[in-house]
Amino acid sequence: MMQPSQFFHQFLRLSTLLVSLCWHHTVTAQVTAPAQATPATQSQQPALAQTKQLPWVQKHRFVLHQFKTQQGAVIEQVQIGWEAYGQLNADKSNVILITHHFSGSSHAAGRYQASDAAPGYWDSIIGPGKAIDTNRFYVISSDTLVNLNAFDPTVITTGPASINPATGKPYGLDFPLVTIADFVEVQKALLDSLGIRQLYAVAGPSMGSFQALEWASRYPERVQRVIPAIGTAFIDSYTALKLQRWAEPILLDPNWQQGNYYQNQAQPSQGLTYALAAVTLDAMHPLAMAKQFTAPAQDSPAQQDIRTPLLAQQQLLALAQKRSKLMDANHLLYLVRASQLWRVGLGDDWQQAIRRIKAPVLWLPARNDLLLTPAMATTSQQALQRSSNNQLALIDGESGHLDGLRHIDSLQPLIRQFLAQPVN
Amino acid sequence: MMQPSQFFHQFLRLSTLLVSLCWHHTVTAQVTAPAQATPATQSQQPALAQTKQLPWVQKHRFVLHQFKTQQGAVIEQVQIGWEAYGQLNADKSNVILITHHFSGSSHAAGRYQASDAAPGYWDSIIGPGKAIDTNRFYVISSDTLVNLNAFDPTVITTGPASINPATGKPYGLDFPLVTIADFVEVQKALLDSLGIRQLYAVAGPSMGSFQALEWASRYPERVQRVIPAIGTAFIDSYTALKLQRWAEPILLDPNWQQGNYYQNQAQPSQGLTYALAAVTLDAMHPLAMAKQFTAPAQDSPAQQDIRTPLLAQQQLLALAQKRSKLMDANHLLYLVRASQLWRVGLGDDWQQAIRRIKAPVLWLPARNDLLLTPAMATTSQQALQRSSNNQLALIDGESGHLDGLRHIDSLQPLIRQFLAQPVN
Numbered sequence: 001m002m003q004p005s006q007f008f009h010q011f012l013r014l015s016t017l018l019v020s021l022c023w024h025h026t027v028t029a030q031v032t033a034p035a036q037a038t039p040a041t042q043s044q045q046p047a048l049a050q051t052k053q054l055p056w057v058q059k060h061r062f063v064l065h066q067f068k069t070q071q072g073a074v075i076e077q078v079q080i081g082w083e084a085y086g087q088l089n090a091d092k093s094n095v096i097l098i099t100h101h102f103s104g105s106s107h108a109a110g111r112y113q114a115s116d117a118a119p120g121y122w123d124s125i126i127g128p129g130k131a132i133d134t135n136r137f138y139v140i141s142s143d144t145l146v147n148l149n150a151f152d153p154t155v156i157t158t159g160p161a162s163i164n165p166a167t168g169k170p171y172g173l174d175f176p177l178v179t180i181a182d183f184v185e186v187q188k189a190l191l192d193s194l195g196i197r198q199l200y201a202v203a204g205p206s207m208g209s210f211q212a213l214e215w216a217s218r219y220p221e222r223v224q225r226v227i228p229a230i231g232t233a234f235i236d237s238y239t240a241l242k243l244q245r246w247a248e249p250i251l252l253d254p255n256w257q258q259g260n261y262y263q264n265q266a267q268p269s270q271g272l273t274y275a276l277a278a279v280t281l282d283a284m285h286p287l288a289m290a291k292q293f294t295a296p297a298q299d300s301p302a303q304q305d306i307r308t309p310l311l312a313q314q315q316l317l318a319l320a321q322k323r324s325k326l327m328d329a330n331h332l333l334y335l336v337r338a339s340q341l342w343r344v345g346l347g348d349d350w351q352q353a354i355r356r357i358k359a360p361v362l363w364l365p366a367r368n369d370l371l372l373t374p375a376m377a378t379t380s381q382q383a384l385q386r387s388s389n390n391q392l393a394l395i396d397g398e399s400g401h402l403d404g405l406r407h408i409d410s411l412q413p414l415i416r417q418f419l420a421q422p423v424n
Numbered sequence: 425m426m427q428p429s430q431f432f433h434q435f436l437r438l439s440t441l442l443v444s445l446c447w448h449h450t451v452t453a454q455v456t457a458p459a460q461a462t463p464a465t466q467s468q469q470p471a472l473a474q475t476k477q478l479p480w481v482q483k484h485r486f487v488l489h490q491f492k493t494q495q496g497a498v499i500e501q502v503q504i505g506w507e508a509y510g511q512l513n514a515d516k517s518n519v520i521l522i523t524h525h526f527s528g529s530s531h532a533a534g535r536y537q538a539s540d541a542a543p544g545y546w547d548s549i550i551g552p553g554k555a556i557d558t559n560r561f562y563v564i565s566s567d568t569l570v571n572l573n574a575f576d577p578t579v580i581t582t583g584p585a586s587i588n589p590a591t592g593k594p595y596g597l598d599f600p601l602v603t604i605a606d607f608v609e610v611q612k613a614l615l616d617s618l619g620i621r622q623l624y625a626v627a628g629p630s631m632g633s634f635q636a637l638e639w640a641s642r643y644p645e646r647v648q649r650v651i652p653a654i655g656t657a658f659i660d661s662y663t664a665l666k667l668q669r670w671a672e673p674i675l676l677d678p679n680w681q682q683g684n685y686y687q688n689q690a691q692p693s694q695g696l697t698y699a700l701a702a703v704t705l706d707a708m709h710p711l712a713m714a715k716q717f718t719a720p721a722q723d724s725p726a727q728q729d730i731r732t733p734l735l736a737q738q739q740l741l742a743l744a745q746k747r748s749k750l751m752d753a754n755h756l757l758y759l760v761r762a763s764q765l766w767r768v769g770l771g772d773d774w775q776q777a778i779r780r781i782k783a784p785v786l787w788l789p790a791r792n793d794l795l796l797t798p799a800m801a802t803t804s805q806q807a808l809q810r811s812s813n814n815q816l817a818l819i820d821g822e823s824g825h826l827d828g829l830r831h832i833d834s835l836q837p838l839i840r841q842f843l844a845q846p847v848n
Binding site for chain 1: 597659660663666672673676677698702708714716717719723727730734736737740757764765766771772774
């Protein structure tokens with residue numbers, strides 16, 4: 001068996017250092033690359049460069065004062081990051097909002113600089129000439145409240161790791177509970193500030209689908225098309241309890257200290273790593289896992305000794321540890337709760353609330369999704385009670401829930417077609 | 425958010441008391457009800473009583489010295505419990521072995537006494553006139569090594585909670601790693617001691633299916649029929665990691681103390697409860713969960729306050745706490761490891777090992793099983809590479825993996841038919 005304390009010794013020190021370096025991120029995080037700079041290394045055609053390739057992505061900051069949550073709490077100051085791809089047209093009628101998933105951020109497409117390891121998460125379908133065509137659309141995406149990547153310098157968010165102006169210290173669990181509807185209201189305030197009244201479409205994967213559906217139900221006159229990918233209109237008890245198991249390793253970590261750990265030497269890094277490992281596993285599928293992780297049959301050390309952890313477990317934890325470095329444990333708890341409470345309309349009858357949606361809907365569940373299953377998407381689709389403008393297509397792949405990121409490009413023709421259809 | 429320490433305060437004291445009262449169970453556990461006593465309260469027909477109703481079940485003890493595990497360790501003395509239903513015929517040709525699941529025991533059918541809350545787990549298909557007809561068959565079932573219910577007075581097992589004769593103290597993690605094949609070898613020694621050479625059939629659900637398949641592959645000349653229910657011939661990396669999450673709450677419990685907790689005041693009860701909650705959740709399905717647990721939409725307290733746990737979570741933990749009272753945390757870790765390492769033959773090529781099976785096989789996956797999925801059963805079935813004597817039927821239901829216990833009776837006609845077929 002693994003001895004967690006030993007395993008995390010070095011990580012803990014690193015993480016503590018990172019936290020102390022980074023937790024003022026909301027003040028210093030702004031990316032300072034010049035607007036619309038052309039990535040010279042990525043294109044050799046100056047005349048068409050802007051239309052062949054996204055320019056370097058720039059992060060913007062939106063500040064909102066006295067934000068009142070759905071549950072009636074007031075957050076003194078909300079700051080969130082946002083980015084955009086493409087050009088806003090004169091009548092501001094070409095806006096597509098992209099809403100991000102649980103572990104994601106506003107970085108949906110493009111790169112900040114040439115050295116970036118990877119582009120934004122939906123880069124395969126967002127860009128010049130792609131299904132969400134930035135030569136035609138102004139694509140905008142913002143960081144949610146309580147974003148998981150609280151210490152990532154490219155993310156701007158407000159949550160329990162932010163400074164509570166009443167105390168001068170991080171909120172911790174004094175930060176109010178927030179919901180998917182709160183995420184939507186912050187996005188609406190951002191769009192209002194830009195003078196954007198209409199959304200040509202709202203699209204997002206997983207927790208992003210929750211926001212997209214809430215947008216369309218809450219503001220049916222503003223939303224013209226909805227694409228909920230690997231999504232659902234409701235979370236049932238079973239899935240809520242599954243999500244709870246993402247929170248558990250943090251709640252059980254002695255360093256979590258009821259959320260008051262920011263000033264401590266010891267951080268709940270182990271709990272956060274186990275939480276991320278749980279997220280990764282639940283988002284995956286046996287077919288893809290078998291190719292990436294050592295099978296127990298090949299794992300001689302674990303076959304001999306009960307004290308030796310599975311190689312697959314060590315591999316999963318190493319990945320999780322790496323992923324979790326810029327994340328915050330409390331933020332994960334808030335995202336879990338927001339997701340657990342998710343259903344369209346946030347009342348006690350989501351089946352009624354979903355019928356407020358006027359926009360055409362394109363449901364895109366992943367065939368092998370074991371987290372937000374195709375069955376949940378189908379139940380959601382049926383609750384709309386319409387036969388037209390209520391389409392569903394499956395994303396194929398071997399990565400389960402993750403196919404909503406990894407293989408979304410396989411449905412580019414369908415997404416393109418859906419976006420090309422005129423609406424009333 | 426739940427404060428686990430508060431939540432478990434009372435339970436911890438109770439549990440510690442129970443442990444101190446019960447952990448010598450292997451010496452005192454034998455059920456002393458008279459053999460073949462007729463339950464008068466359950467039958468009004470004295471003449472046919474024995475054939476209409478199982479008599480009170482009696483627990484027997486089997487002791488085995490110097491048991492050598494597959495990995496080469498020697499266990500000084502193995503004690504396991506067993507029970508049987510029906511009569512052994514003269515040539516001992518009517519024996520059906522029932523192998524139990526992860527949280528189960530040798531108690532597959534019947535009752536020990538009138539006041540028992542429930543009969544054995546497969547009572548719906550084992551008994552006079554039922555699919556596994558005790559008027560025809562001698563049905564025998566034994567507790568595995570490292571049985572989860574280590575402190576249950578009706579269970580006799582040997583594992584980390586047992587006394588290590590070398591030290592006079594419980595083994596803890598000094599107990600050797602054991603495998604499904606070890607479970608089978610202990611059962612074989614038991615049957616040998618009874619002079620039983622042939623098994624008319626071996627049947628079991630879940631981890632019981634592992635044992636049934638290992639029996640048929642390891643001793644193809646002895647096993648005439650196999651019924652792996654909600655089972656698989658292999659555990660893949662994904663499922664091994666899922667099982668690891670059953671172990672995690674125990675490994676992360678500060679009271680676990682690397683398995684040396686038996687003499688301590690503080691027991692890893694919280695870890696064990698969370699582990700059981702994880703087992704329950706993974707064995708269930710959203711459809712049944714929705715009927716049993718409060719939906720987040722109806723959960724006002726959790727909607728208001730991040731510090732308030734979901735009602736569904738409280739309900740799940742309360743159930744788990746109740747279930748875990750007679751269980752041992754280390755035993756759970758050993759069962760997890762045995763299950764993680766499971767594949768027929770225990771070598772590096774289970775697809776080859778499974779083809780050693782000569783017996784007809786009846787695979788019975790549950791349609792909605794999210795733990796050992798129908799896909800795993802189908803892959804297992806196909807690896808046998810035969811078109812005859814290799815049948816598969818789905819158990820319907822809304823309880824996922826648990827349908828292998830709850831709804832196995834729906835396949836009684838098929839099981840009866842399979843058992844009636846002559847074999848070469």
